[in-house]
Amino acid sequence: xxxxxxxxxxxxxxxxxxxxxxxxxxxxxxxxxxxxxxxxxxxxxxxxxxxxxxxxxxxxxxxxxxxxxxxxxxxxxxxxxxxxxxxxxxxxxxxxxxxxxxxxxxxxxxxxxxxxxxxxxxxxxxxxxxxxxxxxxxxxxxxxxxxxxxxxxxxxxxxxxxxxxxxxxxxxxxxxxxxxxxx
Numbered sequence: 162x163x164x165x166x167x168x169x170x171x172x173x174x175x176x177x178x179x180x181x182x183x184x185x186x187x188x189x190x191x192x193x194x195x196x197x198x199x200x201x202x203x204x205x206x207x208x209x210x211x212x213x214x215x216x217x218x219x220x221x222x223x224x225x226x227x228x229x230x231x232x233x234x235x236x237x238x239x240x241x242x243x244x245x246x247x248x249x250x251x252x253x254x255x256x257x258x259x260x261x262x263x264x265x266x267x268x269x270x271x272x273x274x275x276x277x278x279x280x281x282x283x284x285x286x287x288x289x290x291x292x293x294x295x296x297x298x299x300x301x302x303x304x305x306x307x308x309x310x311x312x313x314x315x316x317x318x319x320x321x322x323x324x325x326x327x328x329x330x331x332x333x334x335x336x337x338x339x340x341x342x343x344x
Contacts, residue, residue, distance in 0.1 A: 162329060165342045166319075171311055171335040176321060179310045180213070183291060184220020186308060190289075191223055191259060199286060200258035201225040206232055206276065207249065208330070209265030212322035213293040213310075217263055225261075228253040232276055245275040260285040265323055266294040266313075270302035277304070294318065294335065311335070317343050 171179075191201055203221075205214040207229050218227055231249035260280055264273055273290065280288055291308040298315045313335070319325055320332030325343050329336070 162332065165329070165339055166332075167316075167337040167339045169334045169336050170313060170316075170318070171321075173333040176310075176333075176335065177216070180216045180293075181220050183308050183310060184217055184222070187217075187220075187261065187289075187291065188222045190307075191221075191261075194259050194286075195223040195225075201261065202253055202255055202258050202285075203227050203261045203263055203291075204251065204255075204280070205229045206262065206264045206272075209322045209324065210263045210293065212330070213265055214263035217291060226253055226258075228255075230276065232272055245272050247276075247279065254283075255280065256284045257286050259287045259289070261289045261291055264290060264292045266296055266318065267292045267304055267306060268296040268298055268300075270300040270304040273304045274302045293321070294323075 195201060201223060203214060203218055203225050205211055228251045230247065230251055233246050233248055262276060267273055277288060289307040292306050293310040294313045295306065295309045296313055296315060316337040318335055319329035319338045320334050320336045322330050324330045325338055
Protein backbone atom coordinates (compact mmCIF):
# COMPACT_ATOMS: atom_id res chain seq x y z
CA UNK A 162 0.00 0.00 0.00
CA UNK A 163 2.75 2.46 0.83
CA UNK A 164 4.00 2.31 -2.77
CA UNK A 165 0.69 3.93 -3.77
CA UNK A 166 1.25 6.96 -1.52
CA UNK A 167 2.65 10.22 -2.91
CA UNK A 168 2.99 12.00 0.44
CA UNK A 169 1.97 11.91 4.09
CA UNK A 170 0.01 15.04 5.04
CA UNK A 171 -0.75 14.31 8.70
CA UNK A 172 0.99 11.73 10.86
CA UNK A 173 -0.58 9.48 13.46
CA UNK A 174 0.77 11.74 16.24
CA UNK A 175 -0.61 14.90 14.63
CA UNK A 176 -3.99 13.23 14.17
CA UNK A 177 -4.12 12.02 17.78
CA UNK A 178 -3.25 15.46 19.13
CA UNK A 179 -5.84 17.24 16.96
CA UNK A 180 -8.66 14.78 17.75
CA UNK A 181 -7.98 15.22 21.49
CA UNK A 182 -8.24 18.99 21.01
CA UNK A 183 -11.54 18.60 19.14
CA UNK A 184 -12.88 16.33 21.88
CA UNK A 185 -11.94 18.88 24.54
CA UNK A 186 -13.75 21.64 22.60
CA UNK A 187 -16.88 19.49 22.24
CA UNK A 188 -16.73 18.61 25.95
CA UNK A 189 -16.57 22.28 26.86
CA UNK A 190 -19.35 23.29 24.45
CA UNK A 191 -21.78 20.54 25.50
CA UNK A 192 -21.02 20.27 29.23
CA UNK A 193 -24.03 22.36 30.26
CA UNK A 194 -26.35 20.19 28.13
CA UNK A 195 -24.96 17.02 29.67
CA UNK A 196 -25.26 18.46 33.20
CA UNK A 197 -28.90 19.31 32.44
CA UNK A 198 -29.49 15.68 31.47
CA UNK A 199 -30.03 16.52 27.81
CA UNK A 200 -29.17 13.77 25.36
CA UNK A 201 -26.14 14.03 23.09
CA UNK A 202 -25.88 11.79 20.04
CA UNK A 203 -22.76 11.54 17.89
CA UNK A 204 -23.67 10.35 14.40
CA UNK A 205 -20.96 8.69 12.34
CA UNK A 206 -21.12 9.02 8.58
CA UNK A 207 -20.06 5.54 7.50
CA UNK A 208 -17.67 4.27 6.46
CA UNK A 209 -15.05 6.96 6.19
CA UNK A 210 -15.65 8.59 9.57
CA UNK A 211 -15.75 5.37 11.63
CA UNK A 212 -12.15 5.57 12.87
CA UNK A 213 -12.38 9.32 13.44
CA UNK A 214 -15.63 9.02 15.39
CA UNK A 215 -14.29 6.23 17.59
CA UNK A 216 -11.30 8.37 18.54
CA UNK A 217 -13.38 11.54 18.88
CA UNK A 218 -16.01 9.89 21.08
CA UNK A 219 -13.27 8.65 23.43
CA UNK A 220 -11.90 12.22 23.57
CA UNK A 221 -15.27 13.67 24.65
CA UNK A 222 -15.62 13.55 28.44
CA UNK A 223 -19.43 13.51 28.51
CA UNK A 224 -22.12 10.85 28.33
CA UNK A 225 -23.21 10.42 24.73
CA UNK A 226 -24.89 7.97 22.43
CA UNK A 227 -23.32 6.87 19.17
CA UNK A 228 -25.23 5.99 16.02
CA UNK A 229 -24.39 5.46 12.38
CA UNK A 230 -25.62 6.45 8.95
CA UNK A 231 -24.32 5.31 5.60
CA UNK A 232 -24.56 8.02 2.98
CA UNK A 233 -23.03 7.76 -0.48
CA UNK A 234 -22.25 10.10 -3.33
CA UNK A 235 -19.05 8.42 -4.53
CA UNK A 236 -19.47 4.67 -4.90
CA UNK A 237 -16.13 3.41 -6.23
CA UNK A 238 -15.37 6.61 -8.12
CA UNK A 239 -12.75 9.25 -7.42
CA UNK A 240 -15.27 12.10 -7.81
CA UNK A 241 -18.70 12.66 -6.31
CA UNK A 242 -21.59 11.74 -8.58
CA UNK A 243 -23.66 14.53 -7.02
CA UNK A 244 -26.46 12.06 -6.26
CA UNK A 245 -26.62 11.53 -2.50
CA UNK A 246 -28.26 8.38 -1.14
CA UNK A 247 -28.97 7.34 2.45
CA UNK A 248 -28.04 3.66 2.56
CA UNK A 249 -28.32 3.02 6.32
CA UNK A 250 -30.42 5.15 8.63
CA UNK A 251 -30.13 5.87 12.35
CA UNK A 252 -31.45 3.50 14.99
CA UNK A 253 -31.81 6.35 17.51
CA UNK A 254 -34.61 8.90 17.64
CA UNK A 255 -32.78 12.24 17.72
CA UNK A 256 -35.81 14.43 18.43
CA UNK A 257 -34.91 16.89 21.20
CA UNK A 258 -31.31 15.66 21.41
CA UNK A 259 -28.08 17.46 20.62
CA UNK A 260 -26.70 15.84 17.48
CA UNK A 261 -23.05 16.01 16.46
CA UNK A 262 -22.31 14.69 12.98
CA UNK A 263 -18.85 13.11 12.73
CA UNK A 264 -17.77 13.43 9.08
CA UNK A 265 -14.49 12.34 7.53
CA UNK A 266 -13.98 15.02 4.87
CA UNK A 267 -15.90 17.97 3.48
CA UNK A 268 -15.30 18.58 -0.21
CA UNK A 269 -18.30 19.33 -2.47
CA UNK A 270 -20.64 19.85 0.49
CA UNK A 271 -23.41 17.85 -1.22
CA UNK A 272 -23.34 14.80 1.04
CA UNK A 273 -23.11 16.71 4.28
CA UNK A 274 -25.83 19.19 3.34
CA UNK A 275 -28.21 16.36 2.42
CA UNK A 276 -27.45 14.69 5.73
CA UNK A 277 -27.93 17.95 7.66
CA UNK A 278 -31.31 18.55 5.98
CA UNK A 279 -32.42 15.03 6.82
CA UNK A 280 -31.36 15.28 10.46
CA UNK A 281 -32.82 18.78 10.92
CA UNK A 282 -36.18 17.43 9.74
CA UNK A 283 -36.10 15.09 12.77
CA UNK A 284 -36.29 18.06 15.19
CA UNK A 285 -33.03 17.76 17.18
CA UNK A 286 -32.33 20.26 19.98
CA UNK A 287 -29.20 21.27 18.05
CA UNK A 288 -27.12 20.03 15.16
CA UNK A 289 -23.34 20.44 14.96
CA UNK A 290 -20.73 19.14 12.54
CA UNK A 291 -17.30 17.79 13.46
CA UNK A 292 -15.34 17.21 10.26
CA UNK A 293 -11.94 15.62 10.40
CA UNK A 294 -10.79 17.21 7.13
CA UNK A 295 -11.91 20.28 5.25
CA UNK A 296 -10.73 20.11 1.66
CA UNK A 297 -9.63 23.40 0.14
CA UNK A 298 -11.92 23.37 -2.90
CA UNK A 299 -14.80 25.47 -4.22
CA UNK A 300 -18.00 24.02 -2.77
CA UNK A 301 -21.07 22.99 -4.74
CA UNK A 302 -22.88 23.87 -1.49
CA UNK A 303 -21.54 25.71 1.56
CA UNK A 304 -21.66 23.73 4.77
CA UNK A 305 -21.51 25.11 8.31
CA UNK A 306 -18.87 23.25 10.29
CA UNK A 307 -18.41 23.70 14.03
CA UNK A 308 -15.26 21.62 14.58
CA UNK A 309 -12.56 20.99 11.97
CA UNK A 310 -9.54 18.76 12.40
CA UNK A 311 -7.37 19.91 9.52
CA UNK A 312 -7.62 21.79 6.25
CA UNK A 313 -6.17 19.81 3.39
CA UNK A 314 -5.24 20.51 -0.22
CA UNK A 315 -7.30 19.48 -3.22
CA UNK A 316 -5.66 16.08 -3.55
CA UNK A 317 -7.05 12.55 -3.38
CA UNK A 318 -6.71 11.79 0.33
CA UNK A 319 -6.68 8.33 1.94
CA UNK A 320 -5.97 6.82 5.35
CA UNK A 321 -7.48 7.08 8.83
CA UNK A 322 -10.78 5.79 7.47
CA UNK A 323 -10.73 7.47 4.07
CA UNK A 324 -10.53 5.17 1.09
CA UNK A 325 -10.29 4.69 -2.61
CA UNK A 326 -12.43 1.72 -3.72
CA UNK A 327 -12.49 0.47 -0.09
CA UNK A 328 -8.69 0.35 0.18
CA UNK A 329 -6.27 2.35 2.37
CA UNK A 330 -8.75 2.97 5.25
CA UNK A 331 -6.38 1.25 7.69
CA UNK A 332 -3.44 3.59 7.09
CA UNK A 333 -2.74 5.39 10.39
CA UNK A 334 -1.85 8.69 8.66
CA UNK A 335 -3.58 10.97 6.18
CA UNK A 336 -1.88 10.50 2.83
CA UNK A 337 -2.10 11.73 -0.74
CA UNK A 338 -2.75 8.89 -3.17
CA UNK A 339 -0.66 8.82 -6.34
CA UNK A 340 -2.82 9.95 -9.31
CA UNK A 341 -1.99 6.87 -11.38
CA UNK A 342 -3.80 4.76 -8.76
CA UNK A 343 -7.21 6.45 -9.09
CA UNK A 344 -7.15 7.74 -12.68
